[in-house]
Amino acid sequence: MFKKQNPEVGARPGTLAIPPDSPPPRITVVQYDAAGVERRQIEDPRELAGLLEPERVTWVDVQGLGDEAVLRAIAAAFALHPLALEDAVNVPQRAKSELYAQHQLIIARTPLVQDDGLLTTPQVCFILGERYLLTFQERYFGFFDAVRGRLQAGLGPMRRLGPDYLAYALVDAMIDRYYPVAQSLSDQLEELEDVVVEHPHPEVLARIHLLRRKLVVLRRVGWPQREAISAMLRESSPFFADDHKLYLRDTHDHIAQIMELIDSAREMASDLAEAYLSNVSHRTNEIMKVLTLMASIFIPLTFVAGIYGMNFENMPELGSRAGYYIVLVVMVTIAVVMVVFFRRRGWIGNPPPPRLGADREDREG
Amino acid sequence: MFKKQNPEVGARPGTLAIPPDSPPPRITVVQYDAAGVERRQIEDPRELAGLLEPERVTWVDVQGLGDEAVLRAIAAAFALHPLALEDAVNVPQRAKSELYAQHQLIIARTPLVQDDGLLTTPQVCFILGERYLLTFQERYFGFFDAVRGRLQAGLGPMRRLGPDYLAYALVDAMIDRYYPVAQSLSDQLEELEDVVVEHPHPEVLARIHLLRRKLVVLRRVGWPQREAISAMLRESSPFFADDHKLYLRDTHDHIAQIMELIDSAREMASDLAEAYLSNVSHRTNEIMKVLTLMASIFIPLTFVAGIYGMNFENMPELGSRAGYYIVLVVMVTIAVVMVVFFRRRGWIGNPPPPRLGADREDREG
C-alpha cells in the first residue's frame, strides 16, 4: 500500500498548518557566480536579511518545516506574499506555477518510494525572485544532490545563468524521478502477464489493481505538473527568462512522455484484468468438461447395472447364460458412443492451441 | 440513501418558489471596519433600507426563506435584480457566478451529511455589492461560524478588506467542507477492499454502488463550483478586487484537488466492483472443483459396484473367492488415478498464491 497524500484542505488563509512530523528547518545558503560557489549553513534566519547580492545568485534551501517562527522570519527576509508562504508550508499542494508581484511560486511534486514500499509524492516549493531562489522541502530529501554537485563542479552553463536556470534544473531533476517509478510499475505489470495465465488467483487481480492504483496516483500528481510547466512556457514572467524556456520545453517533453507511458501501462492493466477473468472462465470451462464427461458416461451405465440389480422374480435375461456378457458389451458400446460424441464436440483431449499463423508483420519490409 | 436535491426547474421567471419546509427568515446584520465589529438581529426588513455606510462593510445574513414578503422587502432594500432574488430563493441552483449591473451573484453549494446519514448539498446564495454582502441560506446552517469567529476576533486581514474578501472567506469555508466528505467516502471504499475478498456478498456490491453514487453527487455539485470559481478568476468584476483574486486562486486549487480525489475514488470503486465480481467467479470455481472431484471419483466406483450388484445367474466372478477383494483393489486404483489426474491439473489442494515477487519499487532509490 501507499501512504495517502491527501490535502488537509481546511487550512484557513493566514494560518500555517505545519505538518506534524516535520523536522525543524535546516537552512543552507548557496551563493554563486561564474567565478565560484560559496555554501554555508545558517542557524539564525535573521542573517538572511541583507544577504542578497546583485552580482551573485543566492539559493536558500530550507529543509524541514517544523518551526513556524523560523519560517515567518524567512518569509519576512524575502518579503514573501502570505499566500506563497502558506503554499510552501501547507503540504500537499497541486503542482502549479503562480506569479506574484515580487516573485514566482512553483510547486513541484515527485514520486518517492519509502523503505516500506509506500509510494508517496512529496512536494518542493520554489520561490523564484529576481536574483534569488528559495526552496522549501518538508523533510531532508536528497532530490537536489546531483544538481548541487554539478553546480559545485561548475559543469554546464549553470553558474553563468540566473536563478531561473537553477529553478529549471531542480524541477527537471524532480521530474526525472517519475520515470524509473513509472517504468518499474510497467515492468511489474508485464511480468504479471504469465502469472495471469498460469495462476489466475484473485491475489493476482489484487496485485494488478494495486499497480493500477499506483499508476493513478502518479497520473494524478503528474498531470498538474505537466499543466504547470506548460503554463510556465506560455505565460511571460519577469522572473523566468524567455531564453531559458527552451530548456523548460525539454522538461515538458519529458513529463509528457512519462504521462504517455503511464497511460499505456494503465491500458495494459485493464487488458491484464480482462485476461485474468477470461482465464478463470476458461478453467471453469475445463472443469465442467471433465465433470460432464464423467457423469455422462457413467450415469447411463450405472442405470443399466441398476436394472439388472432389480430383484424381480420374472426377469428372463437374468437366467440367460450370455446375459451378463451381452450387458457388458452394451455398456462398452454406450461408453464408446459417448466418448465419440464428446470427441466430436471437441470436449475430449486438449486440442493444440489454434494456429494463429506466423507473426506476420515481417511481411512488411 | 441520500436525499435527492433535484431542481424544481419549473419555476416561472418572476415567481418565487419558496421551499415548502423552509423556516421563516432570521436576519443578522454584521457591520465592521478595521476598528471593530457590530452585530445585531433585525426583525423588520424595512430597517435594512438606509443601513449601508460608505466606511463600513455590511454583511446581511438571511437564514431561512420561509416568508416571501420579507424576502421581497430585502430585495427592495438592496435593489436586487428580480432574477437574482429568484436564484437566491428557488433552490437548488448550480454553483455559478453571475454579474449584474448592481451586484454580483454567487451560488455555492456544500455537502452536508444529515443526522440520518443522507447526503444533501444545500446552497448558499451570495449577493456581493460595492459595500455590502448578502447571504441567503435555506435553513439555519452553521457553515459560517468559523469565519464569523475570525471576524469577531479580528484575526487576519479580513476587517481591513472589503466585502469581496468576506465573500471569498465564506465561499472558501464552504469548499473546505467537501474534503472530509470525499475523504470519508474514499476511506470507506478502502475498507471495503478486504471485505470484497473475504465476503463477496451482493450487499458489498450494493455498498460500493452507494458510495459511488455519493461520489457522483459530489462530483456533479463540485464541477460547476470549480467552473464558477474559475470564471470568477477570469472575468473582471467591479465587485471583486483583482488583488483578492490571489486568494480565490487558492480556493480554486482546493476544489481542483478535491475533484481529483473524487475521481481517484471513483476509479477505486470501479476496481472494487471488478474485484468483487472476480471473487464471486473464483468462489464458483472452487465449488465446481469440489463437485467435479467428488463426482468424478465416486461415479465410476459406484458403477463398478453396480455391475456386481446385478443378479445374473451366470456371473463367474461372483463365485470366485478373491473376486470381492480384486474389485476392491480395482476401485482403489481408479480412485488413486482420479486423484492423481486432478492433482496434476492443480484442482486438488489450495496451492499457495503465486509468488508475485517482492514489491519492487524499492529498487528505485
Added chain:
Amino acid sequence: MFKKQNPEVGARPGTLAIPPDSPPPRITVVQYDAAGVERRQIEDPRELAGLLEPERVTWVDVQGLGDEAVLRAIAAAFALHPLALEDAVNVPQRAKSELYAQHQLIIARTPLVQDDGLLTTPQVCFILGERYLLTFQERYFGFFDAVRGRLQAGLGPMRRLGPDYLAYALVDAMIDRYYPVAQSLSDQLEELEDVVVEHPHPEVLARIHLLRRKLVVLRRVGWPQREAISAMLRESSPFFADDHKLYLRDTHDHIAQIMELIDSAREMASDLAEAYLSNVSHRTNEIMKVLTLMASIFIPLTFVAGIYGMNFENMPELGSRAGYYIVLVVMVTIAVVMVVFFRRRGWIGNPPPPRLGADREDREG
C-alpha cells in the same frame, strides 16, 4: 417503446416535406402592448400582410403544417428566408439558433410522452423579427398555454417587453418540460434497485436498457438545445436584446442542470445493470453450492451402499451381525465430515451479510 423521431434528411433545398399526418394550420394572432392583449384566429393567411404594428408586439402561432399553400403565404407575408421556412416545416431539426438578415430562427424541442407511453420530442420553430414572433408547431400541442395565460393576465414584465422576451418565455416553458420526464426516468431507475436484488429476471435488465435508451434520447435532444442557448448568449443578435440575455442565462442553467441529472441517471443505469449481472452470478453460485453439497454428501454414501449390494459369494462383512450397523455408522461419519468441511468453507448456512460498519459519514459534523 418510444416513437423514433429520426430526421427525414433527404429534403432538397427549396422543397417542403410536409409531415404526412400533420393537420391543417390553425393560425392564432396575438397582439399586445403594456395596455392590453388582443387575440384572434385567422383563416386566410393573406390577412397577415399589413398586420404588423410598430407599437405592438405581434405573435403569430401556427399549429399544424398540413397545407403548403398556407405556409408559403405566411412566409411571404413575413418575408421569410426560404431556408427558414424549410427548417420550420421539415421536422425534425436539431435544436439551434440561426441568424438571418431579416430575422432569427430558433428551433427548440421538448419531450412529450404520448398516451401510449411513447417518448417523442416534437419541435417548435421560432422566427423572431424586429416586432414580431412566429411559432410553427407540427400539431396542436399545449406547450404554450401557461405563457399565454400569463400574457393574458398581464403578470410579470412580459407585456412591456419585446417579442424576444416572449420568445425567451416560450423556449423556457419548453425546457421546463424536460425536468419531470428526466426525473421520472431517474425515479423509475431508483425503484428498480430493489427489484434487481430480489428478482433478477432478464425482464428487469430489458427495463433498465429501455430507461437508459430514453435517457439517451433526452440527452441527444437536450445537448443541441443547451448549445443553441449557449450560442444565443454569446452571439450578438439585432433581434434579441442584450438586457434580456440575463433571462436566457437562467434558461441555460436549467438545461445544464437537467443534462447533469440525465448523466447521473445514466451512471445509475450502468450501476444497476452491473448489480443485475452480479446478482445473477450470486444466484448461480447459491444454486451451485446446494448442488455440490447434495452431490458431495450422497454420492460417496451411495457408493458405500453399492459395495455391500454386490453379490459376491465371499464377502465376509455381509455375514457379520454388526456389519450393517457399522456401515451405517461409517456413512453418518462420512456425512458429518462432509458437512463440517462445507461449513468451514462457508458453503453451508447463509452467513449474515458482512458487517459493513455504520454509515460513517456522520462522523463528519
Added chain:
Amino acid sequence: MFKKQNPEVGARPGTLAIPPDSPPPRITVVQYDAAGVERRQIEDPRELAGLLEPERVTWVDVQGLGDEAVLRAIAAAFALHPLALEDAVNVPQRAKSELYAQHQLIIARTPLVQDDGLLTTPQVCFILGERYLLTFQERYFGFFDAVRGRLQAGLGPMRRLGPDYLAYALVDAMIDRYYPVAQSLSDQLEELEDVVVEHPHPEVLARIHLLRRKLVVLRRVGWPQREAISAMLRESSPFFADDHKLYLRDTHDHIAQIMELIDSAREMASDLAEAYLSNVSHRTNEIMKVLTLMASIFIPLTFVAGIYGMNFENMPELGSRAGYYIVLVVMVTIAVVMVVFFRRRGWIGNPPPPRLGADREDREG
C-alpha cells in the same frame, strides 16, 4: 462483410496512383445560366481549354479515373495544382476542404451499399473555381442524377447562382445518402432486440458486432465530413460566396444529426451486447436450476434405495412386513421436503416476471 476502403497512403507527391479497376474517364460538360442549360459529352480533353465563359457556369463531371493522360490534360486545362489533382485521383482521401490560390478543393465521401451487401464509401472530389466546378468520381456513380435533373428542369434558384451553389447542392446530395444507411443499421439493431432475448446464439452477437462495425465505418467517414463542412463555414473563401453559406449551414445540421443518430445506434449496440450476455447467463442459470433440482431430489432417494439393496444378512428392516412401505413413505417425504425447499428459494416454477409498475411517464402530463 464490407470492403475495406483503406487508403493506399504510400503515394508519392507528384505521382498519380490510378485505382487499378477504374474505368476510363467519361467527361460530361454542363454549361448553364438562368436562360438555359447546355450539356454534352467530350471525348478529347483538349476541347476543355477555352471552354470557360464569363457569363455561364461550367460544370465538368469526370467519371472514371482510368487514364492518366486524360486526367493530366484536364488538370492542365484548368491549371490545377498538382496536389489537387493527386487528391482527386489517389482515392480514398479523408473528407476535407482545402484552399489553393486558383481554386478550392473539396473531398466528400458517401456510403454506398454494393449489390453483394458490402458497405463502401466512395469519394467525389470537387474543384471549385471562380466560374467552374470540376467533379472527379472513381466510377460511374449515380449520386448526382437528382441534382442534374433539377438543374435541367430549372427548379429552384440553382441556375441563377454560381458554381459554389452547385457544389453545395452536390455535396448536400451526397450527405443525404448517409441517412438511409444509418437508419437501416439502426432499424436492424432494433429488430435484433427480440432475437437477443429469444435466441441468444453467438451468431446474434456476431451480427451485432457486424452492425456496430458498419456504424464505426460510417462514423469514421462522417466525422471528417462534418469537420470539413464546419471548416467551410468558418473560413472565408474567394470561391464560396458568404450568402450561400446559409445553405451549407443546413448541410452541416444534417450531417450533425446523422452523427447523433449513429452514436445513439452505437450505444444501442452496446446495450444489445450486454443484454445478449445477460440472457446467456440467465439461460445457464435456468439449466443449473433444473440440474440441481433433479440431482438434489433423486440422489438422496437413490441412496436410501441403495441402503436397502445391501446384502447384509442381519438387516432387521428387511424382514419387517411394513418395511418397504415405510421406506416408500420416507422417500416421498424427502422428495416433498426438497421440493418445498426449492420452491421457497424460488427455484421451482417460472415466477411471472416482476411487476415493474406501469410505464409511468404518463403521469407527466
Added chain:
Amino acid sequence: MFKKQNPEVGARPGTLAIPPDSPPPRITVVQYDAAGVERRQIEDPRELAGLLEPERVTWVDVQGLGDEAVLRAIAAAFALHPLALEDAVNVPQRAKSELYAQHQLIIARTPLVQDDGLLTTPQVCFILGERYLLTFQERYFGFFDAVRGRLQAGLGPMRRLGPDYLAYALVDAMIDRYYPVAQSLSDQLEELEDVVVEHPHPEVLARIHLLRRKLVVLRRVGWPQREAISAMLRESSPFFADDHKLYLRDTHDHIAQIMELIDSAREMASDLAEAYLSNVSHRTNEIMKVLTLMASIFIPLTFVAGIYGMNFENMPELGSRAGYYIVLVVMVTIAVVMVVFFRRRGWIGNPPPPRLGADREDREG
C-alpha cells in the same frame, strides 16, 4: 512481443547519452541544385565546416550515433543549439517540431518491425537550416532510400526547391511507413474473427491483447507525430516556406487517416475480446445442457431401478409376473417425458441459428 522503446529520461541538460549499441557515425553529404546532384561520404567531420554553398542545398545524413566527438564536431560545424544536439542523440524523443534561432528541429518516429517480429519505433532527428538539412539516425536504416532515388533521378520538383521540401519529403516517407504496419495489425485482427468463434482458446485472447498493445504503441507514437505536423502547419517558421505547407497538409491528412484506421482497429479488438468471452460462455452453456440432460434423464431412472433392487422380503411387485415389464415401461415413459420437457425448453437439438433476415442494406439503392 515488441521491444520497449521507453525513454531514458534521466539525461541531464548538456550531457549526451549515446545509445550503447549505436554504431559509429557514417556521414553522407548530398549537395544539389536543379542542375545536378553530388554525393559523397565524409570521414572527418571537420570537412563539414565551409561546406555550405548559397546556391546549392546541402543534406548531411548522419547514420549511427556511436561517437560523441564526431557528433560534437558536426554540431560545431553547423552551430547547433546544445539542446538540439541532445534531442538528436538522446533517443527516444516524442515526435515534435521546435524552432530555434538558427534552425528548426523536427523529430519523427516511424514503426519498424525487426527480423524477430518486435515492433520498434526508431526516430530520426531533422535539423533544418536556411540552406541545409541535417538528419540523425540511430542506426543504418533504409527509410530514405526511395527519396534519395527520386533526388538522384531528378523526378518531381525536389531539386528545384529548398531543404524544407526535402525535409517534407523525408518526413512524408517516414509517415508512409505507418500504414502497412497498421493495416497488417488490422488484417490480423480480422482473421482472428473466425478463430474466436471456432477455437475460443485463451491463447486467442492473448493474441488479441498483443495486437491491441501494438496498436497502442503505434497510437502513442503517432499522436505526437500528428500534433507535430499540425504545429508545423500553424506556426510560421523562417525555415519552412509557406508555399510548401500545402505539401505538409497532405502529410497531415495521411497521419490523420492512419490514426483513424488505428482507432477502428482498436474498437475491433475490443469487439473481438467481447466475442471471445461470449463464445466461452456459450460453450459452457452447451456443456451444461448435455450434463443436465444426461443427469436429469438417468438419475430418476436409476432411482427406480434402485427401488426394486432393495431386498425387502415383502415387496409384492417383485413377485408379479409383469412387474419387470411394467417398470421398464415406466422408465421409458419417464425418459420420454424428460426429453419432451427439454426439447420444449430448446435444450435438445442444435436449433439452426436464428434467422436474422437478409442483410438488408441493399434495400437502400
